[in-house]
Amino acid sequence: MKSYLVTGAAGFIGSNYLKYLLTRYDDVQVVALDLLTYAGYLGTIADDIDSERCFFVRGDIGDRALADRLFAEYKFDTVVNFAAESHVDRSIENPQLFLETNILGTQNLLDAARRAWVTGRDADGRPTWRAGVRFHQVSTDEVYGSLGEEGFFTEQTPLAPHSPYSASKASADMIVCAYRDTYGMPVSITRCSNNYGPYQFPEKLIPLVINNILEGKKIPVYGRGDNVRDWLYVEDHCKAIDLVVTQGAPGCIYNVGGHNERRNLQIVETIIRTVRRLMEEEPARRTLLKRQETGPDGLPRIDWIDESLISFVKDRLGHDLRYGIDPTKITNDLGWRPETDFETGIEKTIRWNLDNHAWVEAVSGTDYQNYYEKMYAGR
Ligand code: NAD
Ligand code: TYD
Numbered sequence: 001m002k003s004y005l006v007t008g009a010a011g012f013i014g015s016n017y018l019k020y021l022l023t024r025y026d027d028v029q030v031v032a033l034d035l036l037t038y039a040g041y042l043g044t045i046a047d048d049i050d051s052e053r054c055f056f057v058r059g060d061i062g063d064r065a066l067a068d069r070l071f072a073e074y075k076f077d078t079v080v081n082f083a084a085e086s087h088v089d090r091s092i093e094n095p096q097l098f099l100e101t102n103i104l105g106t107q108n109l110l111d112a113a114r115r116a117w118v119t120g121r122d123a124d125g126r127p128t129w130r131a132g133v134r135f136h137q138v139s140t141d142e143v144y145g146s147l148g149e150e151g152f153f154t155e156q157t158p159l160a161p162h163s164p165y166s167a168s169k170a171s172a173d174m175i176v177c178a179y180r181d182t183y184g185m186p187v188s189i190t191r192c193s194n195n196y197g198p199y200q201f202p203e204k205l206i207p208l209v210i211n212n213i214l215e216g217k218k219i220p221v222y223g224r225g226d227n228v229r230d231w232l233y234v235e236d237h238c239k240a241i242d243l244v245v246t247q248g249a250p251g252c253i254y255n256v257g258g259h260n261e262r263r264n265l266q267i268v269e270t271i272i273r274t275v276r277r278l279m280e281e282e283p284a285r286r287t288l289l290k291r292q293e294t295g296p297d298g299l300p301r302i303d304w305i306d307e308s309l310i311s312f313v314k315d316r317l318g319h320d321l322r323y324g325i326d327p328t329k330i331t332n333d334l335g336w337r338p339e340t341d342f343e344t345g346i347e348k349t350i351r352w353n354l355d356n357h358a359w360v361e362a363v364s365g366t367d368y369q370n371y372y373e374k375m376y377a378g379r
Contacts, residue, residue: 003074004030007061007109008082010040012200013138013234015048017080020238022048030054031074033061038371039086039201041363061105067112078245079113080136081106087203088142088165089375092317095164102168103175110135110179118183127183136245137176139191141230141257142166146320153191154326155253162318173253186250190241193257193325196345197234198352202364203371205229205264206346209271210353211360213305216291219272220376223315225265228322230257233340233348243334257325258338267346268310274350276305288357313379 004021008014009032018032032049034040036058049056055074059066061083070076084102085091091098113135118127144153145160159174161167179185196204202211212219240256248254262270279285279302286300295301330336340348353360 002028002078003076004028005033005070005074005076005079006030006082007033007080008040008084008138009056010034010036010042010045011082011086012039012197012204013195013237014082015044015199016197016234017082017238017241018045018048018054020235020242022054024242028053029074031070031076032056033059033070034083035060037085038367041359043359043362044199062100062108064108064112067108068115071112071116076113076116077132078134078136079109080138080241080245081109082138084138084169085165087201088163089203089316091163091165091168093375095168098164098168099171102165103171106137106172107175110175110185114179114183114185117185127185129184129186133186134245134250135176135179135185135187136241137172137187137189138241139173139189140166140169141191141193141255141323141325142320143170143173143191144323147322147324149322152324152326153255155191155255155329162320166320180251188244188248188250189253190237190244191253191255191325192237192240193230193232193260193323195232195234195237196349198349198356199359200234200349202360202368205267206271206349207353207360209268210275210350211364213272213275213309214288214290214354214357216289216304217309218311219268219309220313220379221264221268221310222313222319224312225263225268225310226321227264227319228261228324229264229267230324231260231262231267231342231345232256232258232338233342233345236338236340239339240330240334240336243336244330247334254330254334255325255327256330256336257327259325259327260338260342261322261324262342265310269307270346271350272305272307272309274347275354276302278350278354279305285354288354313376
């Protein structure tokens, strides 16, 4: 039985990874550690928690006593650290929280792992490590900064983050590498491009657009919608992390992305078209729409679901123009390739959001409404 600590397991990617891990392996035991901030929802993983293979602990990755207690009790072999403050716009409003969680929280976990996993010293005084242990840091392509119209991020691209979020993630990566280089800690890092899929919090572009259409609200597009992101279906990311954790050499860093670049405006237009088509094909779905004006056919109208919903708003400060990942290393070394193409993935994601509107409503309560009012009011 392998013992995992998965942090941030009630968030978007962490919950998808937790489900993937429990489905893929019979011989793993997992502690899901999550502080349940606004972005973490226990309901997402309620069905995965049991008394044998998956235990939930509500707590802060920055809590030293808690981390030591969990390492002592569960004898983790593997830590996969997803826990983070993850939204760029929020990092522009409150950078300090990002530094505390993303940098100091990661460093606290690294220290707890070091205390638990170091078995002694070799003749040269270097720490010796328990066999088979691994600390995996889930990072982002945003640590590389922004690309122009050409080129891709490779693992050799210098770190040049711009936002407080990406600066905090780059700092965490450097601390992880410092523990590798100083103490010989068996670590790995994956730097992935933008994810989309089930259970993504509606502050992020794709679920925000779907949700705003259902709410009958305008769709805020920053600047002219020209910024480019490289989108990856979340399950493909989870598979990449699993490969790196189980087969990647200790100390390795891998970029993860599927050559799936789209301008934001293209993404928004695709979602508008797809939501409208799904509502045409399956009229029962129209009950989800807040706007319930009946058309001549006696059904709620959907002719307003078009590009007129788009509202170009004030740009994000320091908005990175383009991200694009070169995934050659993970493909050559570990045989990873994305399995879900964008057209399939975006339709699955939209269908998921429509089929699971109760989940969306549960996570977008008053706090989210207040956030939305504040974040978008002056734009
Ligand atoms: P998310 O915001 O959906 O989830 C983050 C989770 O961490 C939440 O459940 C939250 O409650 C938890 N958390 C926050 N602070 C915590 C703390 N102090 N202690 C314990 N738990 C805490 O984020 P996500 O999109 O799932 O991202 C997960 C990780 O993947 C992050 O490290 C992020 O930087 C990275 N990443 C995200 C993307 C993306 O497109 N979303 C892409 C590449 C990398
Ligand atoms: P986001 O989902 O916040 O991810 P990230 O900033 O980590 O890439 O944003 C994706 C892109 O969409 C980014 O270029 C900013 C843009 N965007 C909008 O145009 N409008 C919005 O309301 C949001 C949330 C994002």
